[in-house]
Amino acid sequence: MRTPRTPPVRALFAFAIGALAAGPAAAGDQIYEPLSASVQAALSRAIADRGVPDLAFARAEDGVRWLQAMSARLEKRVPEPDVRTELLRTVHYEATRAGLDPQLVLSVIHVESAFRKYAVSLAGARGYMQVMPFWVELIGREEHNLFHLRTNLRYGCTILRHYLDIEKGDLFRALGRYNGALGKAEYPNRVLAAWRGAYRYDGKLR
Numbered sequence: 001m002r003t004p005r006t007p008p009v010r011a012l013f014a015f016a017i018g019a020l021a022a023g024p025a026a027a028g029d030q031i032y033e034p035l036s037a038s039v040q041a042a043l044s045r046a047i048a049d050r051g052v053p054d055l056a057f058a059r060a061e062d063g064v065r066w067l068q069a070m071s072a073r074l075e076k077r078v079p080e081p082d083v084r085t086e087l088l089r090t091v092h093y094e095a096t097r098a099g100l101d102p103q104l105v106l107s108v109i110h111v112e113s114a115f116r117k118y119a120v121s122l123a124g125a126r127g128y129m130q131v132m133p134f135w136v137e138l139i140g141r142e143e144h145n146l147f148h149l150r151t152n153l154r155y156g157c158t159i160l161r162h163y164l165d166i167e168k169g170d171l172f173r174a175l176g177r178y179n180g181a182l183g184k185a186e187y188p189n190r191v192l193a194a195w196r197g198a199y200r201y202d203g204k205l206r
Contacts, residue, residue, distance in 0.1 A: 053093035129156025
């Protein structure tokens, strides 16, 4: 399956309790691969550019409808309305910025962390999109916190876009790379099933 590229791209205690409550994530982890200097520089620029999240809809009412539709689907997983709205706005912004379908990114989060902000995998992947810490050293800065909502989504979307580019738009293989399971069908199929089912949206995205 191919996805065409689109233009551009609490206190410590509370944190610890949240992380422990979340438990390990079920999904796999990105695998370290050496990057060329040019690719590393390009990904670093993508991470550094921190614009203000906004909904990229031509008409405001389309954005409102999208938020309402997606919010209803996430209500059981993310019960706090303000948290849910912030998450959705940020997903939409970061996905659109990276040339990804926002519903695809929601599907990745659904499978990777089940929308648990402080999810940690057995291998150490962190947050909503289960980003491995080595990416901070490769393309980010030491102070970047992968449990921060926008930071996590910025990394995750940038990495998925990178894998899509490597795979020339082959979403199935890109998802396999993202999960560290290239060549295996289970993970891509789970994400694609969520994308076509739970997060399918037939309204206007532009």
